[in-house]
Amino acid sequence: QSALTQPASVSGSPGQSITISCTGTTDDIGVYNYVSWYQQHPGKAPKLLLYDVYHRPSGVSSRFSGSKSGNTASLTISGLQAEDEADYFCSSYTAISTFVFGGGTKLTVL
């Protein structure tokens, strides 16, 4: 199974919105709505932001939203804040009952 494809980096200014894409195949994102997103600050464990494409666990800010079209899922962060500067990873369940992650995207808040 191949890793999902994410842009290596994105950037935005405070208050702006950014979108991070996550491209898979018809064996993962394209066939299941089991995409999740994680935020990871340096030296910390990943934190679950979204599950099942766009659902937020309790306590996650509504500034984080998700969507999916075909084989590509997207994470949008609105009202960018300095604390959002981190690495972001997507994940998907696959047709062979495994999970695959994206390579990660580094978000820089300018």
Added chain:
Amino acid sequence: QVQLQESGPGLVRPSETLSLTCSVSGGSIGSFSWNWVRQTAGKGLEWIGRISNTGSSNRNPSLKSRVTMSADTSKNQLSLRLISVTAADTAVYYCARMYFHVSSGTNRDAFDIWGQGTMVTVSS
């Protein structure tokens, strides 16, 4: 609140076996499904495998032949064994809980609680 704590040797010689433990507190391991995930320096996350509360397991095909996962309910601990390690297995290893959606009473295909991770270096 469920908390996870990984522990392991830190340094493993090439060709030897990596053994890690994940101690779970604040909840019974028999009530949830659990995963192992690793992260190499400069690279993304890699899912290693999952052991469910029914005892079944799934493993990453790329690691399947080298990975064994188990759960000890008496100690409330999870274990990971990776045989024949090489430098490519150098990574931070995490245990993570399969997200249990309380209101629906179902597991969701995401990882909601993670340990702090333990660094494992494979070197002679």
